[in-house]
Amino acid sequence: GDSVTQTEGLVTLTEGLPVMLNCTYQTIYSNPFLFWYVHYLNESPRLLLKSSTDNKRTEHQGFHATLHKSSSSFHLQKSSAQLSDSALYYCALSDTGNTRKLIFGLGTTLQVQP
Amino acid sequence: GALVYQYPRRTICKSGTSMRMECQAVGFQATSVxxxxxxxxxxxxxxxxxxxNSAIKYEQNFTQEKFPISHPNLSFSSMTVLNAYLEDRGLYLCGAxxxxxxxxxxxxxxxxxxxx
Structure with missing residues (x-):
């Protein structure tokens, strides 16, 4: 079945260093949509990035990700981490872009330290 | 902007009892929840x-008998956890x-x- 893998449960780094959160997926769909959601404590998960276009970089709020269908990856990156980036990040998969049904990864907690 | 409210935010129930949770869409019409x-x-x-206006589709391992859902209009949905037991604990999220x-x-x- 479809699945999303986020290999790191916790990523801790110092403010100003680059961020990379890994996401790989498995799906039978030929045109999957991939998403990154950011979840701050006691708030609603919020869409950060989405993409269905192979090898095209998508950016939002300083974060960027590129969907690579050849490697089934959609890693989240940022050039310089900020303290306010500390949160839980979920990678999710949907078929045909219809986000009525999302398949989530386990999530990666990003802790940015001063 | 589009917002989704859920109520209650936290709840405690005794094993074997039921509890109902609500989901409210504000600022947009939620055709699917x-x-x-x-x-x-x-x-x-x-x-x-x-x-x-369509039948509710349950995923494997979840049933209407256990998690009845109501979606009467484009701004509101509710779900009940019937006969809750320890394995039902967790965070229930509504996505509209x-x-x-x-x-x-x-x-x-x-x-x-x-x-x-």
């Missing part, structure tokens, strides 16, 4: 997808999708269920 559960140490798992071309799903903050 997905209910997810995040059990301890696990990720969000889809329970069911509800679309106005708007009409039109946007594929974005807006999430509420969740209802955290504790079962004693």
């Amino acid at each position: 997905a209910w997810y559960r995040q059990s301890p140490q696990k990720t969000f798992e889809l329970i069911a997808l509800s679309t106005v 999708r708007a009409t039109g071309g946007s594929y974005e799903q807006y999430f509420g903050p969740g209802t955290r269920l504790t079962v004693l």
Whole structure:
């Protein structure tokens, strides 16, 4: 079945260093949509990035990700981490872009330290 | 902007009792609502997808008999956890999708269920 893998449960780094959160997926769909959601404590998960276009970089709020269908990856990156980036990040998969049904990864907690 | 409210935010119920949680879309019309559960140490798992004027579709391992859902209009949905037991504890998330071309799903903050 479809699945999303986020290999790191916790990523801790110092403010100003680059961020990379890994996401790989498995799906039978030929045109999957991939998403990154950011979840701050006691708030609603919020869409950060989405993409269905192979090898095209998508950016939002300083974060960027590129969907690579050849490697089934959609890693989240940022050039310089900020303290306010500390949160839980979920990678999710949907078929045909219809986000009525999302398949989530386990999530990666990003802790940015001063 | 589009917002999704969930009520209650936290609830505690005794084992074997039932509790109802609500999901309210504000600022947009929610043609479909997905209910997810995040059990301890696990990720969000889809329970069911509800679309106005269509049958509610439950995922494997989840049934209408256990998680009845109501979606009477484009701004409101509710789900009840019947006969809750320890394995039902977790964070229940409501995700609403708007009409039109946007594929974005807006999430509420969740209802955290504790079962004693």
